[in-house]
Amino acid sequence: MTKFNAWNVFKNGLNGQTGWSRQWRDPEPKSSYDAVIVGGGLHGLATAYYLAKNHNMHNIAVLEKGWIGGGNAGRNTTIVRSNYMMPGNREFYEHTLQLWENLSHDLNYNVMFSQRAHVVLIHSPGALDAYARRYNTMKLTGSDGELWSLEKLKKKIPHLNYDNGRFPILGAIVQPRAGNARHDSAVWGYARAADSLGVDILQNCEVTGITRKNGSIESLQTTRGNIKGKKIGFAVAGHTSVLWQMAELGNLPIESHKLQAFVTEAVKPLLDCVLIFGPGGAAHFYISQSDKGSMVFGGELDWYKSYAQRGNLPTVKENGECAMAIMPCLGKLRLLRHWAGVMDMSMDGSFFMCKTPLDNLYLNAGWNYGGFKASPASGWYFADLIANERPHKVIENHNLERFEKGINLDERGIGPDPKMHG
């Protein structure tokens, strides 16, 4: 693999860009590996990368049913933040933000991480109190947060609808270190970096069957033949239940729902932060501007359970209404694309990263809305779990038994209704 550096860019500029090697190999599957990660998304690839980098394991395969970047890695809205409050979650997400801060250097791949601030609008005194409490709690574990007065907000983002009678803006709660990254770069960067450490990335390799023996998984049947793994990790959020039932493990505290996202035509620089309209007392809507200039936004789930990667019209309308309510200047923009991603919505809105009833199987699932930002720490802690066969202290409650113990990591305090954990 040719390293990206100033000298190589210069050299290849002179020789017609002929000196670059391919980003990752396309190997034939071996019959067995020390670790097999099912799911070649951000989480699976990050897991393989940290297994190789932090735990010196190199005989690893990542199985991807489609192509790298074709699943939820290419279907998110690229927001990175660490404004979580529950114990475990806030350490985890702060760690992920720190990993993002150095990810481009670590992977030798520009993930275009832009710490442009995550600005949540506040619409009621109650929301202000709740958010002040949340951001003060976050500070205990080293995350950053600021409360912006209406005056300051008007100075920073002058073109919001401040004359909104239904949802008056009282100010904003802000995480300055949060921002956006480029989703394709992140998944390609992890794939390339994992591959360079010896990881086999097997695309078009869908798991079609699972053979169990003596309380562990003996082999995986795939569209590219049988593959054995001493340790096996599932990282297929969206379809976790399907794989779980293939292993005859029964039900999970997860429902699959679809979340839509939208992209407009490109415009000149209009919004230099991630803007959130709603959790502070109104609807649920987030918007940012991509480096190409498109406005990227999304909001609520489509409410009903679905494995279809396409959304429905009432949600399109609702998102359009939210956009107009907060930034009326968007009214003349046309939508270029909208799509839906299938996500594991868990019973308390938090993820699962744990050992399973099978000895050599490890689970990484239940990412709700938070999968993209989580991916670096997800890979980091999942690799730690697989290598050391015990959960790190940070994720010790992120298991399937937490509900029967009465431990709900419910950030929104909404209860066991997966569709509500947006």
Add this chain to the structure above:
Amino acid sequence: MILIKCPYCGERDHSEFSYGGDASIVYPSLDAPQEEWVKAIFFRENIKGIQKETWQHINGCRMWLEVESSTITHEITSVKPCHKNLQKVIDN
């Protein structure tokens, strides 16, 4: 747009309805062991294919409906009132 055929009002856009949740859940008796309650409240089959869910015709007759639909295609195969005896009343 999904069309739901309400037994009382007829075929309407799903934007008139509010999604409830998984209709296959059977709650155990009040004195059942805790494990059974944990399973009923927190664990889901999460079927990829035909499954049952509840919807309420919130902007119509407000009836709760049991809808059988596919989570792959969104195609609806059956709609009936959640209340067992309500269909008879409507038919009369």
